[in-house]
Amino acid sequence: MIDDAASLLREISACTFCVPHLPLGPRPVVQFSASSRILIIGQAPGTKVHASGVPWQDDSGDRLREWTGIDSQEFYDPAKVALVPMGFCYPGKAAGGDAPPRPECAPRWHERILELLPADRLTLLVGSYAQQRYLSKDAGATLTDRVRAFERFAPIVFPTPHPSWRSKGWQKRNPWFEAELLPKLRAAVRRQLDRA
Numbered sequence: 220m221i222d223d224a225a226s227l228l229r230e231i232s233a234c235t236f237c238v239p240h241l242p243l244g245p246r247p248v249v250q251f252s253a254s255s256r257i258l259i260i261g262q263a264p265g266t267k268v269h270a271s272g273v274p275w276q277d278d279s280g281d282r283l284r285e286w287t288g289i290d291s292q293e294f295y296d297p298a299k300v301a302l303v304p305m306g307f308c309y310p311g312k313a314a315g316g317d318a319p320p321r322p323e324c325a326p327r328w329h330e331r332i333l334e335l336l337p338a339d340r341l342t343l344l345v346g347s348y349a350q351q352r353y354l355s356k357d358a359g360a361t362l363t364d365r366v367r368a369f370e371r372f373a374p375i376v377f378p379t380p381h382p383s384w385r386s387k388g389w390q391k392r393n394p395w396f397e398a399e400l401l402p403k404l405r406a407a408v409r410r411q412l413d414r415a
Contacts, residue, residue, distance in 0.1 A: 222331050222334070222335060223253070223335075224251060224252045224253050224297075224335055227331055227332065227335065228249070228251070231247050231249055231307065231328060232247055234247055234307070234327075234328075236323055236324075236327065237308060237321045237323055237324070240310070240311075240321060241308050241309065241310070241311065241321075242309075242311040242312075243266070243269055243309050243311075245308050246264075246269050246272060246308055246309070247307035247308055248264045248268055248269070248272055248273070248274050248304070248307055248308070249274065249302065249303055249304065249307050249328075249332075250274055250295070250297045250300070250301060250302040250303075251297055251301035251302070251303060251332055251335065251336065252297040252298050252301070252335075253335045253336070253337075254298045254299075254337065254415070255297060255298065255299060255300055255301035255336050255337070255340065256299060256300075256337055256340050256341065256411040256412070256414055256415045257289075257299060257300045257301065257340060257341045257342075257343070257408060257411050257412070258300075258301045258303060258333075258336055258340050258341070258342045258343070259275075259283070259300065259301065259302050259303070259342075259343045259345060260303050260304070260305065260329075260342065260343065260344055260345060260349040260353065261274075261275070261283075261302070261303075261304045261305070261345040261346060261349065261381070262304055262305055262306070262317075262319075262320050262345070262346050262348050262349070262381060263304050263305060263306035263307070263308065263309065263310050263317065263319075263320035263321070263324075264304065264306075264307070264308065264309045265277060265279075265309065265317055266309060268309070269308070269309035273295070274302040274304070275294070275302060278383075278384065279381065279382045279383050279384075280294075280382075282382035282383075282386065283345065283382045286379065286382060286401055286404065286405075287343070287404060287405060287408050288405040288408055288409065289408060289412070293412055298415065299411075299412060299415040301332070301336060301340075303329065303332055304320060304324075305320035305324065305325050305348045305349055305352065306319075306320025306321040306324040306325070307324050307328070308321065308324070316383075319348065320348055325352060339375075340375075340411070341374070341375060341376075341377070341407050341408065341410075341411045342375065342376045342377070343376075343377050343378075343379060343404075344376065344377070344378045344379070345379050345380075345381055345382070346362070346379075346380065346381035347362045347365075347381075349378075350362065350365050350378050353376075354372070354376075354378065358371070358372075358378075362378075362380055363389075363393060365378045366378045366379060366380060366393075366396065366400065367393070367395070369400050369403075373403055373404075373407065374403070374406075374407040374410075375407075377400070377403075377404050377407065379400070379404070380396075
């Protein structure tokens, strides 16, 4: 049986499965509807997003919207864009930044969400956690390998780095990302939004 989006969102919002592991408590941050033509699978909310409850409402989100060419109005329209992290709640701190997304979250919720979405959607796999879950084992050993091989997956799937402040240095070392991948990504995004 396929869920309806409103019921599934209510169920996710009430989730307390990982409470013992969440330093700021549960606050699932996710956006989707049965008509979302673009699916963005990221990592997990940071502290700013946990505080606001709005996905990608931070500097990383600004950079992601720049990469995709999606303005804020379309980005935050669940009829057009699904924002589904690997972990829905802020996972806490670890050495060098935030902890990884909680491993329980994606297996618990993703399949049910993906069943609701249009089959011919565009999927962005933002960062290594999403890529490791959704790309085949031969897609590349590193994030750079996987993103560099984007033509293997386009135009229905695009792997990208996570758009954190660290990605600025990565982009400088990998100029092909802006020159080759981003124009194709923006064209694929526009095709989907024009169909929404």
